[in-house]
Amino acid sequence: MTQTPRAFIFDMDGTIVDNMSFHTKSWIAFLAKRGRSVDPDDFFRDSAGRQGHEIMRSYMGADLSDAETATLDAEKESLYRDLYGPHLEAVAGFESFIETAQEEDVRLAVATAAPPANIVFTLDGLDLRRHFDAVVGAADVARGKPNPDVFLLAAERCGVAPGHCIVFEDAPLGVEAARRAGMRAVVLTTTLPASAFAEFDNVICIARDFTELDIDALFDSSPLIQQAQ
Structure with missing residues (x-):
C-alpha cells in the first residue's frame, strides 16, 4: 500500500x-x-x-x-x-532530524517571511537548501503570517494535503498561520516560553530543539485538523 x-x-x-x-x-x-x-x-x-x-x-x-x-x-x-x-548555525539536532525525515519519505519545505537575500544567507550559508523539496519566501506570496498563504503554497509545491503537513514554528503569528492553513504545529521555544502558545489548539508538541523530537510520534500525536475559514 x-x-x-x-x-x-x-x-x-x-x-x-x-x-x-x-x-x-x-x-x-x-x-x-x-x-x-x-x-x-x-x-x-x-x-x-x-x-x-x-x-x-x-x-x-x-x-x-x-x-x-x-x-x-x-x-x-x-x-x-x-x-x-x-553566529550563523542551525538549531541543535536540525540536520539529523531532517535527514531522518528524508529516510522516512517525509517531504520537506521551508516557509518563511524572509526576503530572498536572507534565504540565500541562511540556507545556502549552511548548505541546507539541498534537503528541501520546496522553499517559499516573502517574494512568493502577497501576505505574511498570520495569513496561511506561505504554508499553503509550500504544501502545494510538496504535493501534500494541508492536513498531512506539520509546521515547525517559534512565533505565535506563525502558529496561527498554520492553524488557518489546517496544519498541526510544533513549537520551538528558541524565542518565547511555552506559555506564549497556550491558546493554540493545533500545537501538538513544544520542544527546546530538534533533539527532543520523534518523527513517528509527531505524526501519531493528533488527528488531522480542518482549515480555518
Whole structure:
C-alpha cells in the first residue's frame, strides 16, 4: 500500500536558526536611527512572521510606497546579516532530524517571511537548501503570517494535503498561520516560553530543539485538523 504523502514545513528564522534576537536588535537599531523607540518583546510578538514591508509600514508609515519599503527593507536586512553572520548555525539536532525525515519519505519545505537575500544567507550559508523539496519566501506570496498563504503554497509545491503537513514554528503569528492553513504545529521555544502558545489548539508538541523530537510520534500525536475559514 502506498503511504499517504506527508510533509514537514519549517519556518526559518527562529526555527531552523536561533536568530530572532539578532533580527530584533537590527530592527531596534534601524528604528532608533530614525528616532523611534520600541519595546523588544512587544515588537517581536507584533512582527515575527510578518513580511518586511508589512512591518515597515506599521512602524514607518502606512503611506510608504513599494519602492520606499524595498529600500528600507534592504537597509534593515543588511544590518541583520552583518550582526548575525558570525553566529550563523542551525538549531541543535536540525540536520539529523531532517535527514531522518528524508529516510522516512517525509517531504520537506521551508516557509518563511524572509526576503530572498536572507534565504540565500541562511540556507545556502549552511548548505541546507539541498534537503528541501520546496522553499517559499516573502517574494512568493502577497501576505505574511498570520495569513496561511506561505504554508499553503509550500504544501502545494510538496504535493501534500494541508492536513498531512506539520509546521515547525517559534512565533505565535506563525502558529496561527498554520492553524488557518489546517496544519498541526510544533513549537520551538528558541524565542518565547511555552506559555506564549497556550491558546493554540493545533500545537501538538513544544520542544527546546530538534533533539527532543520523534518523527513517528509527531505524526501519531493528533488527528488531522480542518482549515480555518
